[in-house]
Amino acid sequence: MMEKVLLKNLGKAGSHTIANYIAGGGYKAFTTALKMKPDNIIQMVKDSGLRGRGGAGFSTGLKWSFIPKDPTMQKFLCCNADEGEPGTFKDRGIIDHDPHMLIEGMAISSYAIGASKSYIYIRGEFVFGAERLQQAIDEAYAKGFLGKNIQGSGFDHDMFVHRGFGAYICGEETALLESIEGYRAQPRKKPPFPALAGLYGKPTVINNVETLSCIPAIIEKGPEWFSKMGPEKSPGPKIYGVSGHVKKPGLYELPMGTTAKDLIYNHCGGMLRDGKPLKAFIPGGVSAPMLTPKDIDTALDFDSLAAKGSMLGSGAVIVMDSSTCMVKMSYIINRFFSHESCGKCTPCRDGTPWLTKVLKRIEYGEGRPGDLDLLDGICDNIFGRTFCPLGDGAVMALRGALKNFREEFQYHIDHKRCMAS
Amino acid sequence: MLSEQAKQEIQAALKKYHNKRSAVMDALRIAQQENGGHVVKRDMEEIAAILEMQPVEVNAAAAFYTMYNIDKPVGKYHIQVCRNISCSLMGAEHIIKHLERTLGVKTGETTPDHKVTLSTVECLGSCGTAPMMQVNDDYYENLTEAKIDELLKKFD
Numbered sequence: 001m002m003e004k005v006l007l008k009n010l011g012k013a014g015s016h017t018i019a020n021y022i023a024g025g026g027y028k029a030f031t032t033a034l035k036m037k038p039d040n041i042i043q044m045v046k047d048s049g050l051r052g053r054g055g056a057g058f059s060t061g062l063k064w065s066f067i068p069k070d071p072t073m074q075k076f077l078c079c080n081a082d083e084g085e086p087g088t089f090k091d092r093g094i095i096d097h098d099p100h101m102l103i104e105g106m107a108i109s110s111y112a113i114g115a116s117k118s119y120i121y122i123r124g125e126f127v128f129g130a131e132r133l134q135q136a137i138d139e140a141y142a143k144g145f146l147g148k149n150i151q152g153s154g155f156d157h158d159m160f161v162h163r164g165f166g167a168y169i170c171g172e173e174t175a176l177l178e179s180i181e182g183y184r185a186q187p188r189k190k191p192p193f194p195a196l197a198g199l200y201g202k203p204t205v206i207n208n209v210e211t212l213s214c215i216p217a218i219i220e221k222g223p224e225w226f227s228k229m230g231p232e233k234s235p236g237p238k239i240y241g242v243s244g245h246v247k248k249p250g251l252y253e254l255p256m257g258t259t260a261k262d263l264i265y266n267h268c269g270g271m272l273r274d275g276k277p278l279k280a281f282i283p284g285g286v287s288a289p290m291l292t293p294k295d296i297d298t299a300l301d302f303d304s305l306a307a308k309g310s311m312l313g314s315g316a317v318i319v320m321d322s323s324t325c326m327v328k329m330s331y332i333i334n335r336f337f338s339h340e341s342c343g344k345c346t347p348c349r350d351g352t353p354w355l356t357k358v359l360k361r362i363e364y365g366e367g368r369p370g371d372l373d374l375l376d377g378i379c380d381n382i383f384g385r386t387f388c389p390l391g392d393g394a395v396m397a398l399r400g401a402l403k404n405f406r407e408e409f410q411y412h413i414d415h416k417r418c419m420a421s
Numbered sequence: 422m423l424s425e426q427a428k429q430e431i432q433a434a435l436k437k438y439h440n441k442r443s444a445v446m447d448a449l450r451i452a453q454q455e456n457g458g459h460v461v462k463r464d465m466e467e468i469a470a471i472l473e474m475q476p477v478e479v480n481a482a483a484a485f486y487t488m489y490n491i492d493k494p495v496g497k498y499h500i501q502v503c504r505n506i507s508c509s510l511m512g513a514e515h516i517i518k519h520l521e522r523t524l525g526v527k528t529g530e531t532t533p534d535h536k537v538t539l540s541t542v543e544c545l546g547s548c549g550t551a552p553m554m555q556v557n558d559d560y561y562e563n564l565t566e567a568k569i570d571e572l573l574k575k576f577d
Contacts, residue, residue: 087504124450124488125545127558160437165446166488168543182442182472184485198441226548243507243548250549266542286506316548318507333511336543342485 002229005217005254006210007236009098018139021100029216033108034153041099041112046216047085048223049235054080054171055284055304055313057234066195067113067203076204077110077118079212080176083330084123084168084287084399086336087316090239091209093251095122095129098213099136101397103159106146107214108219111158113205117158121176124165133161166339172388173206175342186344186386210239230256234302234312244281244319245272253377257299260291264319276321279420284313286333289400290320325420326405327412329342330398331359337394348391350394355398367413375402423467427455433469445482448472448488458499458557459490471543487542491560496531496538498576501555504541507548517541519566523573536576 009015009024021027033041046061066369067075083091094102102120108116122130137159141145147158167185169175174188177199192370198204214236216262218226238256238262243249248268254267256272260281271278280290283300289310291298298304319330338352355378358371375398383395402409411419423431434447439461445468452464462476467471469476483489500520504513517528522530531538547553550562561572 083546087507087548088544089546089548092546093478123546124486125555128560162437163446163450165450165486167486170567175433180438180443182445182474182482221538241549241550244510249551282506318548320510322511328505329509332504332506334507339543351549 002237002253002255003166004253005098006101006213006239007093007251009101010251012092012097014208015097016099016136018100018136018143020096021104022143025220026100027104027143027217029219030104030107030145031151032356033111033219034151034155038112038114039107041219045112045218045270046223046410048214048216048218048226048235050211050226051234051302052208052234053210053214053238053315054388055085055287055311058170060207060211063195063207064109064113066193067205069114069195071114073114074200074202075113075115075119077106077113077115077146077201078176078180078199078204078206079106079118079120080171080173080206081120081122081126081129081209082128082164082168083169083209083314084340085287085316086333087243087282087285087318088241088314089243090128090241090315091253092108092126093239093241094209094213095126096132096417099133100140101213102133102209102214103136103140104145105215106159107140108148108215109140109205109207109212111155113207113407114204115205116156117160119160119162119180119199121162121164121170121180122161123170130163131163135336137161153156157232159309161356167342168336169342169390172390175388176206177204184342186342189387209314227324231299231303238300238315240315240317240321241302242268242317245278245321245324246270246319247272247410248334256343257301257304257310258267259297259299261296263300263317264296271319272323273321273323278319278324279322279324280326280397282316282318282320282397282400284311285316286318286336286397287311287389288313290404291400292404301340309310323420325363326401326419327418329365330401330409331363333358333397334359334394337390339392345391347382347385347388348387348394351378353389354378355394359398362409362412365412365416367409369413371413372402372406372409423447423464424455426445427451428471431468435472442474442478445472445474446486449479449483453489455457458495459493461492482516494531494535496536498537498556499540499544500529500537501540501545503543503545503547503553503555507544508551508553511551512554515566516554516564516569519569521569532553537573 179185
């Protein structure tokens, strides 16, 4: 068993208080970091090989290095805690149980990029989490880890909680910035990238909760410790959030690159019901194309999943047994995307509801001959033609289902009923 | 009308940001909370004045985010059942049907005594403990019909 880093305090009473966090060695990494040169911290994070845990898998250190070095410029750090990708509940685990690990990670990151202010964008439904973060921030101010001239270093930093209010698109980094600025959360055109023109037009880094929570351990244990865990090109600990038809759903912190087989059958205790074997699994939240039992030995990391035509995304593994109707699941997934389409660009705004309409009629036994070709055509007209990845996610999910279970969709159309049940 | 306390809370929120408009989400949340779960036009006009925005801009922001209930009162208890994939796999449909039967309302409706509103929502980020629902600010997880019956009994 690996030593847990990110979820070490899950389920421990009182782990969210600063007293317990400090007693466990918390804020030591920040104190160490404040004595280092910011560029050396960025280099350490680069050397660690840490890649963004929000879904895109971009090198965190490299992202930080794009921030201009001019010390007179206002810069921002934003933590993406919008956690909205269906199947994903990992960041909530950190926020609720170890808020100071995130705050410490954000404080170190802010120091490294020279940001005097940071915002945690937390989804509106996480009321408990938002209150917990605010309490933790207040504690950190009281102990002198936030505010003016932190630990006598001359570094000033203020941290704020910004609460979302129900919009999946805010997980897209430029939509998140629009939302903080008080506008409808519609993605911006890139370039310019946020590293040059982000929040209020200033250089901004946006990182996911899990990404930022890795930072204190990288400072403390060194980049080599991190880079030696898991696969060479996407190392480190990873939180897998497993839901659906397994005996023990929940959060599992394991080395990156754990196989789907090990996760489902070992850690999660196997399939939920005897006689209902695995039919498919989604490896990284609903945007990630589903895989089937033949892919069970796939390592759950960025590159291995990309090689299988899917993606690690948020590391949310959704497990479906043989009783699952893929038409119904595809309808539910697509209904979500059409509900969450922000309305900015036509292919997604009009295309995703159209997909949902066709999927709904197939699901309800009113499918028409030619509907599958119609779905393919709509997918072709959305994919790669949208402003942001939301439309692509809708298409990737549906294409994954159509690729693996096309005959099941056809059966629904031909027989007006389900093959699975 | 926004209370003095609400106005003070909005002023406190303003301090977090570099422009006044950034506080619009906090302001709308504060107004909705004070108003018992929905936000009304009059309050949006007041918010617009405080934040130096046009009322239509406040309305546009509010309309974008699903958790603002604009001019749509909700019951004292707002039940929001997740209907997304993980909850669906674990029986969300049965949960929704059970609630509809027990409360005597359809999804999207409020009981005649204005006590309970039943809604369905997309993923609430509690997938490992599916099926689940949110009642006002709180999460209820690993739901069963019996658990729901127990909870409904506690509604006063």
